[in-house]
Amino acid sequence: MENIAEYLKEERSQPWRDELRKSMKAKERTSIERVHMPEQDPVERSHNYLEVNLGLTEEMAITEAHRCLDCPDPTCISGCPVNINIPKFIKKIEAHDFLGAAKVLKETNALPAVCGRVCPQEVQCENSCFYTVKLKKTPIAIGNLERFAADYERNSGKISVPEIAEHNNTKVAVIGSGPAGLAACGDLIKMGYDVTVFEALHDVGGVLKYGIPEYRLPNEIVDVEIENLRKMGVKFHTNFIVGKTASLDMLREQGYTAFFVGSGAGLPRFMNIPGENSVGIYSSNEYLTRINLMHATDPDYDTPVHDGKTVAIIGGGNTAMDSVRTAKRMGAKRAILIYRRSEAEMPARMEEVKHAKEEGIEFMTLHNPVSYEADEKGRVTKMVVQKMELGEPDASGRRRPIPIEGSEFEIEVDVVVVAIGVSPNPLIPHAVPGLEMSRWGTIIVDKETMQSSIPDIFAGGDIVRGGATVILAMGDGRRAAAGIHKYITEKVKK
Amino acid sequence: MNKIIEKELFSENVCRFVVEAPEIAIARKPGNFIILRLDKKGERIPLTIASADTEKGTITLVVQRVGVTTAKMLNMNEGDSILDIAGPLGKPTHIEKVGTVLCAGGGVGVAPLLPIVEGFKNAGNRVITVLAARSKDLIILEKEMREFSDELIVMTDDGSYGKKGLVTQGMEEVITREKVDLSVVIGPAIMMKFAALTTKKYNIKTYASLNTIMVDGTGMCGACRVSVGGKTRFVCIDGPEFDAHEVDFDEMMQRLGAFKEQETEAYERYLKTVS
Numbered sequence: 001m002e003n004i005a006e007y008l009k010e011e012r013s014q015p016w017r018d019e020l021r022k023s024m025k026a027k028e029r030t031s032i033e034r035v036h037m038p039e040q041d042p043v044e045r046s047h048n049y050l051e052v053n054l055g056l057t058e059e060m061a062i063t064e065a066h067r068c069l070d071c072p073d074p075t076c077i078s079g080c081p082v083n084i085n086i087p088k089f090i091k092k093i094e095a096h097d098f099l100g101a102a103k104v105l106k107e108t109n110a111l112p113a114v115c116g117r118v119c120p121q122e123v124q125c126e127n128s129c130f131y132t133v134k135l136k137k138t139p140i141a142i143g144n145l146e147r148f149a150a151d152y153e154r155n156s157g158k159i160s161v162p163e164i165a166e167h168n169n170t171k172v173a174v175i176g177s178g179p180a181g182l183a184a185c186g187d188l189i190k191m192g193y194d195v196t197v198f199e200a201l202h203d204v205g206g207v208l209k210y211g212i213p214e215y216r217l218p219n220e221i222v223d224v225e226i227e228n229l230r231k232m233g234v235k236f237h238t239n240f241i242v243g244k245t246a247s248l249d250m251l252r253e254q255g256y257t258a259f260f261v262g263s264g265a266g267l268p269r270f271m272n273i274p275g276e277n278s279v280g281i282y283s284s285n286e287y288l289t290r291i292n293l294m295h296a297t298d299p300d301y302d303t304p305v306h307d308g309k310t311v312a313i314i315g316g317g318n319t320a321m322d323s324v325r326t327a328k329r330m331g332a333k334r335a336i337l338i339y340r341r342s343e344a345e346m347p348a349r350m351e352e353v354k355h356a357k358e359e360g361i362e363f364m365t366l367h368n369p370v371s372y373e374a375d376e377k378g379r380v381t382k383m384v385v386q387k388m389e390l391g392e393p394d395a396s397g398r399r400r401p402i403p404i405e406g407s408e409f410e411i412e413v414d415v416v417v418v419a420i421g422v423s424p425n426p427l428i429p430h431a432v433p434g435l436e437m438s439r440w441g442t443i444i445v446d447k448e449t450m451q452s453s454i455p456d457i458f459a460g461g462d463i464v465r466g467g468a469t470v471i472l473a474m475g476d477g478r479r480a481a482a483g484i485h486k487y488i489t490e491k492v493k494k
Numbered sequence: 495m496n497k498i499i500e501k502e503l504f505s506e507n508v509c510r511f512v513v514e515a516p517e518i519a520i521a522r523k524p525g526n527f528i529i530l531r532l533d534k535k536g537e538r539i540p541l542t543i544a545s546a547d548t549e550k551g552t553i554t555l556v557v558q559r560v561g562v563t564t565a566k567m568l569n570m571n572e573g574d575s576i577l578d579i580a581g582p583l584g585k586p587t588h589i590e591k592v593g594t595v596l597c598a599g600g601g602v603g604v605a606p607l608l609p610i611v612e613g614f615k616n617a618g619n620r621v622i623t624v625l626a627a628r629s630k631d632l633i634i635l636e637k638e639m640r641e642f643s644d645e646l647i648v649m650t651d652d653g654s655y656g657k658k659g660l661v662t663q664g665m666e667e668v669i670t671r672e673k674v675d676l677s678v679v680i681g682p683a684i685m686m687k688f689a690a691l692t693t694k695k696y697n698i699k700t701y702a703s704l705n706t707i708m709v710d711g712t713g714m715c716g717a718c719r720v721s722v723g724g725k726t727r728f729v730c731i732d733g734p735e736f737d738a739h740e741v742d743f744d745e746m747m748q749r750l751g752a753f754k755e756q757e758t759e760a761y762e763r764y765l766k767t768v769s
Contacts, residue, residue, distance in 0.1 A: 200580060200710070200712050201580075201710060201712075202531055202538075202577070202578040202580070210710075210714075238578070239578050239579060239580040240517075240580070241580060241581070241583070241712060244521065244581065244582055244583060245517050245518060245521055245580070245581065245582070246517060246521065247521075264714075265714065266712075266713045266714055266731075267713050267714075267716065267728060267731065268714070268715065268716040270716070270719075270726060272726065276726070277719055277720075277721060277726060277745055277749065278748075279748055279749060279751070279752040280752070282716075282717075283715060283716040285714050285715045285716065286709055286715035286716055286717045289709050289710060289714070289715050290709060294537060294538070294709065295535070300535055301535045301536075301537075302535060302536050302537040302562055302563060302760065303537040303538070303709075304537075304753040304756035304757065304760070306752075306753075374748075377748060377751065378745070378748025378749070378751070422714075425712070425713060425714065426713055426731060427712055427713060427731075
């Protein structure tokens with residue numbers, strides 16, 4: 001850690017940074033109001049799939065960058081799971097060197113345009129910002145600035161490809177092309193490894209493609225970042241299910257020295273209540289995959305999906321928000337979010353909750369479904385919900401929801417989406433005997449190196465955490481890349 | 495890209511395809527299926543693997559025209575390519591020596607049944623196979639089935655070939671005649687439902703291979719969920735074979751019809767584009 005601190009200090013003392021710091025008084029900087037992210041009009045956007053956040057203009061970004069004090073002890077960096085040199089990239093923006101800012105981001109982050117959009121900065125870097133911690137003011141809009149720099153670079157057509165160490169002819173396999181896998185391969189390729197990503201689906205990107213909707217993260221942006229990795233030499237093998245298409249042993253025989261498993265989320269959870277298998281009741285994974293990956297709402301595509309006047313989404317996380325806002329965009333008159341706790345306990349990002357409310361999503365908190373009814377064809381027509389109240393805090397520290405007896409009532413529904421979480425993907429654990437698993441079906445790894453009980457297998461993301469954010473998965477991928485590098489240099493090459 | 499090496503028309507609506515998929519050809523086992531997507535705008539559908547040739551690196555799929563995707567596929571020819579094929583998926587059939595195995599296949603369900611019949615025969619079982627279809631021209635793979643069966647009974651609804659009657663009548667004929675230790679049924683859901691009711695009467699352990707709607711096929715989406723013994727199971731990960739006596743076939747049939755309206759509309763639109 002001392003090395004990093006030294007490095008940051010050195011970077012900060014470079015003449016251009018000194019000069020910038022001196023160019024404006026701290027008091028002046030702190031008196032600037034945080035620049036608001038321009039957004040598409042709520043009524044308009046609730047009928048289209050275009051991005052909600054429109055991005056900062058150059059002037060806005062420069063103004064916001066001026067707010068940053070370029071602290072001697074940049075606490076923001078410790079709030080970032082991939083340790084972006086935050087003050088440096090922000091000061092590059094202040095210096096009008098937007099391409100330089102993007103380059104700084106890419107030193108530690110393979111997917112800056114993605115992170116600038118979907119990271120929960122309010123609980124990470126921005127929560128550790130000097131403004132938040134000491135000044136009790138709204139933090140620097142680090143996420144918005146990250147997005148600005150990444151978008152500027154992409155639109156400039158001058159995308160920089162990070163430097164790559166000399167090829168070491170050592171093959172490493174990355175299983176799954178979601179955020180964990182992409183972050184891992186971004187680092188591994190820079191270290192000089194021969195990296196192949198195996199993806200079960202027909203498209204690369206994992207949850208960034210099938211899960212997060214266009215209006216929050218356009219697929220095109222994910223593709224540009226993937227193309228960048230491809231330019232760096234990463235090979236992508238789609239339609240390849242490790243453990244099924246070929247076993248891990250077969251890949252070992254083909255010369256793969258280490259494996260990173262980022263196979264992500266698996267079996268969707270259901271509530272196991274009567275009528276839940278009725279037609280028109282989806283898991284959020286199915287609903288979002290049909291729409292985002294398979295383009296079900298585009299009549300040119302063959303994949304179908306149900307639309308309806310009243311769509312109810314069960315859950316309070318980001319996936320529930322993504323689903324309910326998608327239902328609204330598909331034309332639902334009533335798009336209802338049903339959550340068993342109160343809004344204070346919702347795990348979804350604040351921004352998503354705010355956006356959802358602006359778009360006219362009905363929030364039915366402290367309610368829980370107890371059963372569904374279907375017509376003679378098996379299509380869901382009604383749901384029975386029960387009111388809840390909050391009791392004592394449970395193991396998660398949140399107040400436990402308790403059903404209120406006799407409070408049940410019916411809601412007529414056409415489509416229901418169950419977004420109450422997923423279990424880890426069982427494919428790899430089933431296919432690799434001897435892999436140590438937790439009782440929740442997650443792979444047990446060393447927290448520092450992400451190494452599993454089998455020395456050449458490393459893992460990260462939802463398959464380890466059970467359900468987390470894009471950026472935490474990316475942090476895992478980066479740690480695993482370092483772990484793999486250490487393993488290969490110390491154990492294999494000796 | 496997976497090139498079509500061979501195409502054989504079994505009937506107007508049923509076709510056999512031999513497709514390049516070298517890795518799957520090696521890895522597949524009886525009972526496994528694949529997910530395919532024909533082209534960029536296509537949907538993902540599951541198809542059970544009928545056979546494979548590891549030397550040539552091909553797998554055989556038998557496809558029946560039921561909607562847009564299968565109709566498009568039937569219009570494809572040798573030399574054309576299928577954009578995506580992923581697999582082999584699902585748990586393979588548990589094959590062991592049990593004694594006498596009664597296999598019943600209906601319609602295109604006969605195709606995935608073939609490697610299972612072959613497997614049970616090679617494991618040293620006495621295998622009796624019942625093939626059933628509406629009429630003579632819809633009976634497929636009879637020669638191949640005969641090769642691996644100790645006895646083959648053909649049933650047609652209209653009596654145009656073999657015996658006149660339903661698959662269950664053929665099965666019952668065997669069950670009342672000799673001791674059956676295990677039964678495997680594959681075909682349309684309604685056929686499997688009644689085949690299961692038949693064997694249940696005689697208390698014969700029965701497996702059915704389910705052909706539900708799927709999207710990813712790797713345990714992520716839950717589109718394929720069915721109730722088995724009152725519990726929700728995923729066909730792609732837990733199946734595709736289940737204890738036929740425990741499967742809620744009525745629910746499964748309803749779920750198979752989930753997109754009937756959209757499918758009919760899409761099919762009509764498709765017909766206009768090809769005519």
